[in-house]
Amino acid sequence: MKSLFVARKGRLSFLYEKRSTLVVAISMLICIFSILLSLSMGQKYISIFKVIQILFDGSIGGDSLIVNTIRLPRTLVALFVGASLGLSGAILQGVVKNPLAAPNIIGITDSGSVGALIFLTLFTDPKNNALTTSIFYMPVFAFAGAFAAVLIVYLLAYKKGVTPYRLIMIGIAVAGAAKAITSILIINGPVVFIKEAQLWITGTIYGTNWTHVKLLLPWFLVLFVLTLIYTRELNIQNLDDGISVGLGSSVEKNRFLLMILSAALASGAVAVGGGISFVGLIAPHISRKLTNSSFGNVLPLSAVVGGIIVVISDIAARTMLFPLDLPVGIFTAGIGAPFFVYLLLKSQRALRRGF
Amino acid sequence: MNISTSNLTLGYGDFIVLKDINVTIPKNKVTILVGSNGCGKSTLLKTMARLLKPMSGKVVLGDMDIFQKPSKEIAKELAILTQSPDAPSDLTVFNLVKQGRYPYQSWFNQWSKEDENIVDYALEKTGLSDIRDKKLSELSGGQKQRVWIAMTLAQQTEIILLDEPTNHLDIKYKIEVLDLLKHLNQQENRTIVVVLHDINLACRYADHIIAIKDGKVYAEGDPKEIVTEKLINDVFDINAKIIECPLFKTPMCITYQNLTI
Ligand SMILES: Nc1ncnc2c1ncn2[C@@H]1O[C@H](COP(=O)(O)OP(=O)(O)OP(=O)(O)O)[C@@H](O)[C@H]1O
Ligand SMILES: [Mg+2]
Numbered sequence: 009m010k011s012l013f014v015a016r017k018g019r020l021s022f023l024y025e026k027r028s029t030l031v032v033a034i035s036m037l038i039c040i041f042s043i044l045l046s047l048s049m050g051q052k053y054i055s056i057f058k059v060i061q062i063l064f065d066g067s068i069g070g071d072s073l074i075v076n077t078i079r080l081p082r083t084l085v086a087l088f089v090g091a092s093l094g095l096s097g098a099i100l101q102g103v104v105k106n107p108l109a110a111p112n113i114i115g116i117t118d119s120g121s122v123g124a125l126i127f128l129t130l131f132t133d134p135k136n137n138a139l140t141t142s143i144f145y146m147p148v149f150a151f152a153g154a155f156a157a158v159l160i161v162y163l164l165a166y167k168k169g170v171t172p173y174r175l176i177m178i179g180i181a182v183a184g185a186a187k188a189i190t191s192i193l194i195i196n197g198p199v200v201f202i203k204e205a206q207l208w209i210t211g212t213i214y215g216t217n218w219t220h221v222k223l224l225l226p227w228f229l230v231l232f233v234l235t236l237i238y239t240r241e242l243n244i245q246n247l248d249d250g251i252s253v254g255l256g257s258s259v260e261k262n263r264f265l266l267m268i269l270s271a272a273l274a275s276g277a278v279a280v281g282g283g284i285s286f287v288g289l290i291a292p293h294i295s296r297k298l299t300n301s302s303f304g305n306v307l308p309l310s311a312v313v314g315g316i317i318v319v320i321s322d323i324a325a326r327t328m329l330f331p332l333d334l335p336v337g338i339f340t341a342g343i344g345a346p347f348f349v350y351l352l353l354k355s356q357r358a359l360r361r362g363f
Numbered sequence: 364m365n366i367s368t369s370n371l372t373l374g375y376g377d378f379i380v381l382k383d384i385n386v387t388i389p390k391n392k393v394t395i396l397v398g399s400n401g402c403g404k405s406t407l408l409k410t411m412a413r414l415l416k417p418m419s420g421k422v423v424l425g426d427m428d429i430f431q432k433p434s435k436e437i438a439k440e441l442a443i444l445t446q447s448p449d450a451p452s453d454l455t456v457f458n459l460v461k462q463g464r465y466p467y468q469s470w471f472n473q474w475s476k477e478d479e480n481i482v483d484y485a486l487e488k489t490g491l492s493d494i495r496d497k498k499l500s501e502l503s504g505g506q507k508q509r510v511w512i513a514m515t516l517a518q519q520t521e522i523i524l525l526d527e528p529t530n531h532l533d534i535k536y537k538i539e540v541l542d543l544l545k546h547l548n549q550q551e552n553r554t555i556v557v558v559l560h561d562i563n564l565a566c567r568y569a570d571h572i573i574a575i576k577d578g579k580v581y582a583e584g585d586p587k588e589i590v591t592e593k594l595i596n597d598v599f600d601i602n603a604k605i606i607e608c609p610l611f612k613t614p615m616c617i618t619y620q621n622l623t624i
Contacts, residue, residue, distance in 0.1 A: 020471050022474060250445035250448065253414050253434065256433075256466040
């Protein structure tokens with residue numbers, strides 16, 4: 009019992025693993041540090057102490073303008089896009105019982121692209137290559153595309169309930185179809201559109217502002233809380249269906265609800281950040297390696313780790329080839345993958361099912 | 364709590380596996396299901412645990428059709444360990460065994476004193492206390508099997524159904540697991556139903572054997588009374604000579620294909 013911390017009062021009782029709780033706490037500190045770093049780096053370097061001062065004193069002036077109106081919203085978008093993707097991936101991997109699942113595998117990202125491209129197709133004026141409406145409506149289309157994909161996958165996979173295997177296979181098919189539609193739209197679209205579309209597909213948070221934060225933050229928080237409520241069910245989902253039913257869980261109902269949660273999180277992230285890849289796959293993996301497969305640990309940690317990956321990737325995207333501001337999606341894989349490989353090599357265990 | 368089946372017909376799609384099965388599992392006894400590969404033992408066990416809907420007929424648990432009962436209530440009365448289940452390898456022994464408490468928990472009550480005591484008991488009984496914090500990927504096949512058994516024990520049910528729980532186990536652990544089941548039956552009055560391939564161990568541990576053949580119950584009863592050379596020959600399609608086990612006085616089958624090797 010040394011490794012556990014139990015909180016009991018009356019009929020309430022909760023259980024925490026000490027080590028895992030510590031890991032979550034440490035990663036939150038790292039997360040805060042990466043946020044501060046992100047606020048301090050850029051065209052103009054602002055020391056971290058100054059950043060802290062600006063955040064807490066709200067002092068006015070040039071630096072505070074840079075931090076508060078440019079860097080802070082962008083960093084927060086990075087954080088919550090990453091957290092949403094990490095969390096979404098963790099849920100999905102549990103539901104389909106496969107650690108290789110990720111939001112983009114079942115077509116969420118590609119269908120989001122279709123939504124975004126439909127927006128560009130509909131609202132680009134081919135004469136002057138300009139948008140006829142505000143770019144702010146693009147996330148709405150992306151969201152609709154992404155979310156519709158999951159519903160389609162679920163409906164097509166449904167045959168007296170859905171099995172994880174069918175979900176994945178049909179998801180891959182839907183993703184493939186969405187990719188094809190994307191290509192058609194790009195090839196037939198106006199020229200400016202190609203760059204815009206490519207940026208979107210790679211994943212970028214360039215030019216995001218407080219409006220995006222205001223859209224994404226409440227969405228993430230509500231879904232995060234719902235996810236925490238469903239943690240127990242997710243732990244059960246991750247076992248064989250026979251065992252889950254035997255334990256008295258309503259397997260089908262919970263599978264549907266959790267799929268919707270995962271889809272809603274990923275769709276929100278895709279709507280704002282485009283097709284940022286790899287975070288949804290790697291963040292849950294890293295979390296499992298740092299703790300264990302119990303979702304009480306994996307869920308919060310995946311959100312934090314996902315956030316860290318995108319925030320740090322965004323720092324790299326903004327600063328590495330300055331003054332070029334590259335799409336953050338280029339770096340998420342570049343930063344997540346080596347760390348993951350390092351963890352794999354470090355834990356020299358037999359790589360059985362699903363490493 | 365009694366469990367029985369009435370006119371059960373089971374199958375997949377329109378493929379019928381078992382037809383008109385009427386069995387009553389003797390209360391507080393060890394019942395062992397035997398039969399050749401693919402004869403429908405797992406199918407029957409799964410249906411008795413509401414994992415599979417019958418084509419017709421019903422399973423009665425207590426005095427109710429099992430499919431009319433809330434699933435969580437059933438989980439407090441009946442536990443099932445399916446044949447070779449899979450689990451995420453980064454799960455620790457404790458993580459998995461504690462899931463056995465799921466039917467008793469709620470979001471507000473995730474780890475009562477009772478949960479703690481019972482999980483400790485389950486780990487203790489299966490000899491896993493020392494490795495409770497190890498990950499499943501670090502365990503041997505036999506240890507893993509015992510983790511699953513511990514999980515079903517943590518469910519604290521009167522009825523336990525186990526599908527080939529001795530799979531992967533070496534002879535020592537095989538005996539240990541069966542001894543454990545017998546102990547649970549004798550000391551704690553649990554009703555145990557096991558699918559087992561080893562007919563000799565089945566004869567030793569079973570109070571009641573159900574032999575399945577060609578979609579039907581071929582014979583059921585006390586192994587001393589029903590296990591004959593003809594039964595072995597019909598059910599397993601192999602010749603046998605039956606002698607009395609010198610230690611347990613139960614039937615012991617020496618099986619062979621031909622008398623010359
Ligand atoms: N999910 C399934 N879909 C279709 N057919 C199935 C399914 N599961 C089992 N069967 C078929 O039903 C029959 C009975 O299978 P079952 O698993 O109950 O056999 P068993 O007696 O447990 O065999 P074993 O000793 O090999 O475990 C077999 O012919 C098998 O092919
Ligand atoms: Mg079987």
